[in-house]
Amino acid sequence: MYETTIGFVFPGQGSQQVGMLAAAHEQFAVVRDTFEEASQALDYDMWSLLMTGPQEALNLTETTQPVLLTCSVALWRAWEEALGASPCIMAGHSLGEFSALVCAGALGFADAVKLVRKRGEFMQTAVPAGQGAMAAIIGVEDSEVIRICQQVAHEGNGVVSAVNFNSPGQVVIAGNTAAVEVAISALKEAGAKRALPLPVSAPFHTELMKPAGEHLAEAMSVIAILSPTIPVVHNVNATVESDPEKIRTLLIEQIYSPVQWTACMRRVIEAGAQNIVECGPGRVLSGLSRRIEKTLHCYSLEEPEALLAAAAELK
Numbered sequence: 001m002y003e004t005t006i007g008f009v010f011p012g013q014g015s016q017q018v019g020m021l022a023a024a025h026e027q028f029a030v031v032r033d034t035f036e037e038a039s040q041a042l043d044y045d046m047w048s049l050l051m052t053g054p055q056e057a058l059n060l061t062e063t064t065q066p067v068l069l070t071c072s073v074a075l076w077r078a079w080e081e082a083l084g085a086s087p088c089i090m091a092g093h094s095l096g097e098f099s100a101l102v103c104a105g106a107l108g109f110a111d112a113v114k115l116v117r118k119r120g121e122f123m124q125t126a127v128p129a130g131q132g133a134m135a136a137i138i139g140v141e142d143s144e145v146i147r148i149c150q151q152v153a154h155e156g157n158g159v160v161s162a163v164n165f166n167s168p169g170q171v172v173i174a175g176n177t178a179a180v181e182v183a184i185s186a187l188k189e190a191g192a193k194r195a196l197p198l199p200v201s202a203p204f205h206t207e208l209m210k211p212a213g214e215h216l217a218e219a220m221s222v223i224a225i226l227s228p229t230i231p232v233v234h235n236v237n238a239t240v241e242s243d244p245e246k247i248r249t250l251l252i253e254q255i256y257s258p259v260q261w262t263a264c265m266r267r268v269i270e271a272g273a274q275n276i277v278e279c280g281p282g283r284v285l286s287g288l289s290r291r292i293e294k295t296l297h298c299y300s301l302e303e304p305e306a307l308l309a310a311a312a313e314l315k
Contacts, residue, residue: 006314007273008087008103008230009265009289010072010096013064013200015282018053020302021071027304030081034074034109041110042066042117059199060129062120065095066113072099072280073109075301079279084311089240089271091233091264093285094164094204095119097254103279104228106247111223118219122212123202123255127176132203134163134174135184139193145171148190152183163205164259167291174203209256217252231271238263265292275314277301 024031025047035047049057050067057063072092076099092100098116101107107115137145145162152160158176160183165171173183180203184195203209225244233240234250238260241247265288268276275297276289286298299310 003272004085004088004314005272005274006085006087006277007268007271007275008076008090008100008277008279009268009285010090010092010099010103011068011278011280011282011285012092012094012096013061013068013204014198015280015284016058016064016068016199017281018055018058019051020281021074022051024075024078024302024304024307028074028078028081030077031074034077035070037109038066038070038113041113046070060120061124061200061202062117064200065116065120068095068280069099069102069113069116072096073102075279075307076103078307079277079301079311082308082311083315085314087230087273087277089231089233089268089273091268092235093261094235094254094259096280097232097235097251099280100232101228101247104230104232106226106228106232106244108224115219115223119212119216119255122215122219123204123209126212127202127208129202131177132175132208133177133180134172134198134200134203135180136166136194136196136198137171137173137184137187137192138196139169140171140187140190141169142171144190145173145187148186149173149175149183152179152186157182159203159206159208161206162258163203164261165263166259166261167288168262170288170291172198174206175208176203205254205256205258207256213252213255216255220248220252233264233267235259235261235264238267240267261288262292265289269293269296275299277310277314
């Protein structure tokens with residue numbers, strides 16, 4: 001591996017759309033092969049589901065997670081075939097941390113795609129559909145979001161907490177549906193510019209996910225983890241870890257701990273990344289990256305033309 005000024009970032013849930021990667025699937029054989037590999041591992045036709053939906057089925061976390069991981073790995077393989085330069089560091093948002101570890105050689109793809117389907121099932125089982133919610137809060141300081149969530153929970157409305165620190169002025173809250181709704185109202189009164197419900201079916205990264213963490217620990221006990229060939233920043237503490245057993249622990253803790261994404265991106269920048277490549281569908285992380293550091297140059301790989309152009313530019 002050699003040093004570059006490229007950081008790769010991998011999206012998590014919320015980026016899924018019926019029809020995504022259609023052009024890449026048509027143009028790159030390695031993308032088609034990756035979806036076929038995932039379909040064989042999971043014993044269903046993932047590509048057909050992705051093309052036909054419905055969106056409600058794609059939004060169920062046990063489906064979303066393996067689909068998004070497969071999208072990211074497929075684009076990473078297409079990037080490698082296009083002779084794109086190796087990044088100096090990687091980070092993935094929530095589910096995207098698993099994608100990053102696959103692309104960094106720490107997790108096997110077939111193992112990972114089966115593991116994240118189980119992860120999704122465990123998350124969904126911990127809090128049945130409809131009983132948990134998440135919402136993005138725009139325009140309120142992190143400390144104020146934390147304070148209001150604590151107040152709402154203390155008043156007996158249920159569990160609600162700040163779970164994704166995505167960029168300055170953008171925090172995601174999650175918890176019991178009723179508590180999230182109360183917190184949204186309180187945050188709007190406190191000056192939130194927007195409060196956007198997210199298309200997810202469980203309150204990720206809250207204490208409500210601790211039972212899912214216990215199940216995930218059991219499932220991960222038989223999964224081989226290697227030291228990454230490219231450094232990967234972890235969501236829980238925004239650090240890089242090379243010890244496979246410590247990586248295993250961080251992946252388990254991540255399921256019920258806040259995603260420190262702003263801190264993760266600061267770590268990516270400290271590693272020398274000036275160019276951020278979003279390896280997955282959409283441009284959510286590109287937008288967050290520019291809010292965290294305006295000087296970053298961001299690239300998206302979802303469309304074949306964009307992938308080939310970025311690979312040529314960043315050699």
